[in-house]
Every structure is written in C-alpha cells, then in structure tokens.
Amino acid sequence: xxxxxxxxxxxxxxxxxxxKMGDKANTFxxxxxxxxTGLDHGAxxxxxxxxxxxxxxxxxxxxxxxxxKREDLFLVSKVLPNNASKKQIPISLDNSLKRLKTDYLxxxxxxxxxxxxxxxxxxxxxxxKLQGKIKxxxxxxxxxxxxxxxxxxxxxxxxxxxxxxxxxxxxGIDYDLAPLMKENSLPLMAYAPVSRGDSDLTxxxxxxxxxxKYNADVYQILLAWSIRNGQTIAIPQSSNAEHVINNVKAANxxxxxxxxxxxxxxxxxxxxxxxxxxx
Ligand SMILES: NC(=O)c1ccc[n+]([C@@H]2O[C@H](COP(=O)([O-])OP(=O)(O)OC[C@H]3O[C@@H](n4cnc5c(N)ncnc54)[C@H](OP(=O)(O)O)[C@@H]3O)[C@@H](O)[C@H]2O)c1
Numbered sequence: 001x002x003x004x005x006x007x008x009x010x011x012x013x014x015x016x017x018x019x020k021m022g023d024k025a026n027t028f029x030x031x032x033x034x035x036x037t038g039l040d041h042g043a044x045x046x047x048x049x050x051x052x053x054x055x056x057x058x059x060x061x062x063x064x065x066x067x068x069k070r071e072d073l074f075l076v077s078k079v080l081p082n083n084a085s086k087k088q089i090p091i092s093l094d095n096s097l098k099r100l101k102t103d104y105l106x107x108x109x110x111x112x113x114x115x116x117x118x119x120x121x122x123x124x125x126x127x128x129k130l131q132g133k134i135k136x137x138x139x140x141x142x143x144x145x146x147x148x149x150x151x152x153x154x155x156x157x158x159x160x161x162x163x164x165x166x167x168x169x170x171x172g173i174d175y176d177l178a179p180l181m182k183e184n185s186l187p188l189m190a191y192a193p194v195s196r197g198d199s200d201l202t203x204x205x206x207x208x209x210x211x212x213k214y215n216a217d218v219y220q221i222l223l224a225w226s227i228r229n230g231q232t233i234a235i236p237q238s239s240n241a242e243h244v245i246n247n248v249k250a251a252n253x254x255x256x257x258x259x260x261x262x263x264x265x266x267x268x269x270x271x272x273x274x275x276x277x278x279x
Contacts, residue, residue: 007136007160015045017237022060035064037241049078058099081114089124112141136160163189172274193234223250
C-alpha cells in the first residue's frame with residue numbers, strides 16, 4: 001500500500017465520498033457508521049462539498065468526525081463556481097467550516113470552472129490559506145486546457161490537486177491529463193472510482209478473474225486499479241459499512257504488470273484525446 005503525497009501530507013490512498021449522504025433522517029445513523037468504519041480502518045480523506053444536499057453532507061461529516069482527532073483526518077470540501085469570488089469564498093468557506101464543526105479544511109476545491117475569473121479565485125484561496133482556514137486549495141473537473149492555463153498563472157502552481165471522474169470505464173485522462181498532472185506532481189482525486197456500481201464493469205469476466213486471484217471482489221479491483229500509480233486518491237462513496245471495509249482494504253492489493261496487461265486488453269489505454277468524463 002502506497003500513501004499519496006497531497007499538499008505535503010502522506011495520506012491513505014482510499015478516501016470516503018459523501019455525495020447523496022446526509023439527506024435522510026432514517027439513513028443518518030447508518031451513514032455516520034459507514035464514515036466512522038472507514039476512518040477506523042485507515043481512511044483519512046473525506047470528500048464533501050457545499051453543494052451536496054445543500055450542506056447536508058457536510059453536516060453529516062461534521063457529526064461523524066466528532067470522536068476523531070482532527071489532525072488524523074484530511075478534510076476536503078468544494079466551493080460552487082458561482083461562489084468562487086473574493087466576496088463569496090469567505091462566506092461559503094465559513095459556512096462549510098461551521099457545518100463540518102472544524103476551524104480548517106485540509107483542501108478546498110473549486111468544484112468546476114465557472115464565470116468568476118480563475119485569477120480571482122486563486123487570490124481568495126490564497127487569502128484563506130493565510131488566515132489558516134484552509135491548508136491548501138485545488139480544483140475539480142479541470143481538463144488539460146483549464147489546468148495548463150491555471151498552472152501558468154501567478155500562484156497557480158499552489159494548486160494541490162485536481163479531482164476528476166476516473167475509473168476503468170472512464171480512463172480518457174490516461175491519454176493527456178494524467179501525464180500532465182504527473183509531470184507537475186499534482187495528485188489526482190478519482191471520483192466515481194467504482195463507476196457507481198455500473199454492471200458493465202462489475203460483471204466483466206476479466207475483472208472477475210483478477211478478483212479471484214486476490215480473493216477480492218470486483219469493486220476492490222476497480223479501486224486497486226485506480227490508485228495503481230501512487231499519485232491517486234480514490235474516493236468511493238458507500239453508506240454500507242461492509243462495503244466501506246472492503247473498499248479501504250483494496251489499498252492492500254498491488255496489481256501486477258500481468259494483471260494490468262490483462263485488464264488493458266479489455267479496457268485499453270486511450271490513444272486519442274477524449275473530453276473529460278463528467279458527473
Ligand atoms: N468533483 C465532482 O464533481 C464530483 C462528482 C461526483 C462525485 N464526487 C465525489 O466522489 C465520490 C464518489 O463518487 P460517486 O459517489 O459518484 O460514485 P462511486 O463512488 O463510484 O459509487 C458510489 C456507489 O457505489 C456503491 N458502492 C461503493 N462501494 C461499493 C462496494 N464495495 N460494493 C458494492 N457497492 C459499492 C455505493 O452503494 P452502497 O452505499 O450500497 O455501498 C454507491 O451507490 C462522491 O461521493 C463525491 O464525494 C465528486
């Protein structure tokens with residue numbers, strides 16, 4: 001298992017997504033248990049956003065992390081593009097911190113590109129860093145053009161991560177974005193890493209074959225594949241504690257060159273540039 005260096009910290013490569021969590025009172029306890037189970041089994045990164053359930057997911061996370069030492073966690077939240085201005089970022093950030101019941105984020109992401117000039121967003125992010133409210137900032141859903149432009153801007157090189165959709169069925173970034181990020185030592189946060197349980201993937205014979213070899217399930221192989229380069233943190237979402245344990249344990253599976261070649265024979269590396277897969 002290889003930890004990933006993100007914003008100067010070595011963190012466990014499987015984190016916990018929170019999309020669609022915290023919305024319903026009757027699943028709240030089960031979701032809290034899922035998050036705590038992940039943390040108890042080694043996960044550190046929790047990924048959330050002001051957008052998720054309009055703050056519900058952040059509220060859930062705030063409750064779930066109460067028994068844990070803050071410095072052991074790596075909390076990530078995201079600001080909506082419409083709120084990514086110098087005036088609005090401080091307001092959004094304070095609201096996120098309040099919901100998460102913490103006084104800082106480890107990483108604050110711009111959720112996707114929007115109308116606010118990115119230069120202004122960077123300035124506001126750097127200001128939040130100076131105030132100690134965030135340790136680092138990054139972006140999400142940035143393609144090659146967005147990222148290339150960002151990295152050339154003043155302070156653009158402080159960008160600490162790019163979070164994009166990445167799984168075996170959506171591996172277009174392996175052609176150009178992932179190499180660009182590697183060249184710039186920019187870690188990838190892989191969202192939808194199990195492709196939301198898409199049976200096109202989970203029923204695939206090649207994945208079933210490889211999973212048998214490791215006495216694992218297909219979800220674990222999908223996750224092990226997504227973090228294979230040591231520069232990726234996968235953030236699968238699950239409200240089921242048993243699934244979460246399996247997901248976290250996937251960090252122990254090191255796929256061999258032979259496994260990867262087998263998988264590539266069915267899911268080949270892209271040979272042309274593809275638009276970023278979204279949502
Ligand atoms: N930056 C962005 O724009 C963006 C966009 C989308 C998502 N995200 C982030 O990325 C996270 C993950 O993406 P996602 O939630 O869209 O998709 P995902 O993690 O690929 O899939 C989540 C689904 O997979 C199931 N699942 C997870 N592990 C499983 C396992 N071991 N066995 C069986 N089923 C399993 C979950 O059901 P169970 O609850 O039954 O396990 C859930 O329905 C999100 O939660 C969010 O934090 C970011």
